[in-house]
Amino acid sequence: VAFRTGTFRPLAVSDARLTEGFWGDRQDLNDTAIIPHAAEWMTKLDWVRNFEDAASGLPYSHRGREFADSEVYKIIEAISWEIARGRTDHADLLDRLISSVLAAQEPDGYLHTLFGRAWQRPRYSDFQWGHELYCFGHFLQAAVAHHRATGDERMLRGARALADHVCVMFAPGGLDRVCGHAEIELGLAELWRETGDRRYLDQASVFIERRGTGTIPLHEFGRAFWQDDLKVRDADVLRGHAVRALYLAAGAADVAAETGDDELRSALERQWRQTVARRTYLTGGMGSHHMDEAFGEDFVLPPDRSYCETCAGVASVMFSWRLLLATGEAKYADLIERTLFNVVATSPSNDGHAFFYANTLHQRVTHSLPSLNEDGVVIRGGAAGRQAWFEVSCCPPNVARTLASLGAYVVTESDHAIQIQQFVAGVFQTSSATVRISTDYPRSGTVEIEVDAVTPGTAVHIRIPAWADGARLRRTGDETAPPAGDYALVADVQDGERITLVLPMQPRLSRADDRVDAVRGSLAVERGPEVLALESVDLPEGWPLDEVALASGAAPVERDGSVWVDVVRLPQTDDADWPYARPETTAATRVPASVSLVRYHDWAERGPSTMRVWIPVSGT
Numbered sequence: 153v154a155f156r157t158g159t160f161r162p163l164a165v166s167d168a169r170l171t172e173g174f175w176g177d178r179q180d181l182n183d184t185a186i187i188p189h190a191a192e193w194m195t196k197l198d199w200v201r202n203f204e205d206a207a208s209g210l211p212y213s214h215r216g217r218e219f220a221d222s223e224v225y226k227i228i229e230a231i232s233w234e235i236a237r238g239r240t241d242h243a244d245l246l247d248r249l250i251s252s253v254l255a256a257q258e259p260d261g262y263l264h265t266l267f268g269r270a271w272q273r274p275r276y277s278d279f280q281w282g283h284e285l286y287c288f289g290h291f292l293q294a295a296v297a298h299h300r301a302t303g304d305e306r307m308l309r310g311a312r313a314l315a316d317h318v319c320v321m322f323a324p325g326g327l328d329r330v331c332g333h334a335e336i337e338l339g340l341a342e343l344w345r346e347t348g349d350r351r352y353l354d355q356a357s358v359f360i361e362r363r364g365t366g367t368i369p370l371h372e373f374g375r376a377f378w379q380d381d382l383k384v385r386d387a388d389v390l391r392g393h394a395v396r397a398l399y400l401a402a403g404a405a406d407v408a409a410e411t412g413d414d415e416l417r418s419a420l421e422r423q424w425r426q427t428v429a430r431r432t433y434l435t436g437g438m439g440s441h442h443m444d445e446a447f448g449e450d451f452v453l454p455p456d457r458s459y460c461e462t463c464a465g466v467a468s469v470m471f472s473w474r475l476l477l478a479t480g481e482a483k484y485a486d487l488i489e490r491t492l493f494n495v496v497a498t499s500p501s502n503d504g505h506a507f508f509y510a511n512t513l514h515q516r517v518t519h520s521l522p523s524l525n526e527d528g529v530v531i532r533g534g535a536a537g538r539q540a541w542f543e544v545s546c547c548p549p550n551v552a553r554t555l556a557s558l559g560a561y562v563v564t565e566s567d568h569a570i571q572i573q574q575f576v577a578g579v580f581q582t583s584s585a586t587v588r589i590s591t592d593y594p595r596s597g598t599v600e601i602e603v604d605a606v607t608p609g610t611a612v613h614i615r616i617p618a619w620a621d622g623a624r625l626r627r628t629g630d631e632t633a634p635p636a637g638d639y640a641l642v643a644d645v646q647d648g649e650r651i652t653l654v655l656p657m658q659p660r661l662s663r664a665d666d667r668v669d670a671v672r673g674s675l676a677v678e679r680g681p682e683v684l685a686l687e688s689v690d691l692p693e694g695w696p697l698d699e700v701a702l703a704s705g706a707a708p709v710e711r712d713g714s715v716w717v718d719v720v721r722l723p724q725t726d727d728a729d730w731p732y733a734r735p736e737t738t739a740a741t742r743v744p745a746s747v748s749l750v751r752y753h754d755w756a757e758r759g760p761s762t763m764r765v766w767i768p769v770s771g772t
């Protein structure tokens with residue numbers, strides 16, 4: 153995102169270089185493992201060949217789902233951001249992918265491998281599930297990334313031709329429709345930023361205003377599934393399919409900011425607030441329905457049915473990021489951090505060759521093998537452990553493009569000021585200073601910020617997370633205790649000055665609002681930005697997870713680099729017995745133990761296991 157307006161301005165991906173650490177290491181894993189893994193699967197499953205076959209002009213049978221094109225675009229975007237940050241290992245692959253894709257583009261700019269040829273369904277014959285405009289949106293985002301990274305015009309020219317086609321076809325008075333899956337809005341807004349051609353922003357605005365007017369045929373999931381039940385500016389909360397809702401909100405935030413539409417912007421702020429307060433899991437995950445991959449009603453947040461699609465996490469980061477830039481409020485960066493650590497980082501395995509699609513907060517059974525199709529890919533991405541690839545493989549390439557562009561989310565700037573949004577080790581080039589962040593956060597809470605080549609009169613604002621009560625901020629000869637949940641101000645930084653932030657990293661207990669009744673009587677443990685979990689492999693031999701409770705009054709403690717809690721086992725009555733009894737009936741003898749917790753993003757790395765984030769508290 154290269155916001156033209158707003159309170160904060162982002163840095164280009166090329167102006168950020170992450171160094172070793174939590175995110176720098178994952179960015180390297182992305183380069184060496186995740187991107188090649190994804191590209192290999194797309195090639196193996198012939199999703200790339202769809203483009204080559206389309207270019208041949210001969211009949212072919214399309215492989216993959218309606219949105220297979222978009223996965224190729226997301227990997228093009230990911231590799232482009234890799235080049236922007238100075239990694240060129242996949243440059244040849246990138247050129248091959250772009251050549252394949254562009255060869256399939258038709259003379260009028262249209263580009264989709266499943267529709268429009270004589271033996272295929274006609275163009276624009278399925279707005280519910282066809283995903284044509286959705287794929288276009290990803291093409292536009294990829295093209296802008298490629299142009300920003302390389303200056304090469306090839307793909308950008310293709311993007312303009314495609315966007316010109318869209319502007320003609322879907323202008324007011326033309327095809328009065330919207331895509332079943334929002335995304336084109338984001339692509340058009342970004343293309344406007346890159347080219348300055350106002351028609352693209354205007355068309356994005358047309359799609360935003362058209363949504364909610366009932367242009368999508370009725371479906372058993374209801375109009376809210378496609379956010380077609382209410383106009384964007386009239387809604388109070390996000391609803392329906394979570395990724396659709398969040399991409400739409402992010403695209404609308406682009407339009408609101410860039411057109412100065414304050415009414416639309418405040419509607420989106422309201423939706424964010426209510427969605428975070430009532431429809432978001434502790435991990436930042438969103439979406440509690442498996443069947444329609446959708447948001448539940450307010451406070452419907454069952455941990456064992458949490459869907460929390462990885463893409464919804466990515467999309468939530470995109471939505472929060474745009475509101476952060478527009479408004480300058482720290483709470484948006486807080487949610488970005490929570491979601492990055494507990495959804496985005498959870499999806500890929502340590503080796504980068506397997507991914508969670510859904511991110512449950514409670515795994516009840518050590519899962520049996522998932523259903524595979526004849527290509528050996530998972531038919532539906534439930535929570536059956538991390539998997540190499542899926543029929544619907546939106547998540548892995550979404551993780552790839554997010555990790556590749558992560559440098560841009562760390563530091564922002566405004567007139568005479570720099571903001572430290574995330575505590576990520578690296579070097580960041582702003583227009584008023586070079587910022588070096590050194591830290592092993594979240595292992596420790598110490599963050600060193602060094603500023604060089606400073607323009608006199610520059611201030612540094614440092615986000616103090618809402619959980620960080622007791623944070624300390626030091627600069628030469630001065631120590632303060634900045635309030636949590638806002639930016640700490642360091643005025644007039646001097647050239648070469650070092651600022652030290654110390655965040656309190658003691659593990660802490662968290663309880664849910666009572667209306668989240670699915671976890672009433674349970675507590676979770678967090679440490680810094682990380683949610684922790686109880687995983688069966690850490691329990692005493694023979695203890696089933698569902699018989700374990702937190703010892704009443706137990707406080708988590710940190711020991712040997714892990715967080716430990718006191719628990720008790722509550723042996724149950726015979727399985728065959730009626731499981732309900734008078735409340736005063738007490739359970740059998742409690743057996744105490746101390747167990748270590750796992751960082752939620754690290755769970756399911758040690759063989760089959762069960763896991764829970766919310767742990768019931770034993771009665772006294």
Ligand SMILES: [Zn+2]
Nearest residue numbers: 461463546547
């Ligand atoms: Zn996904």
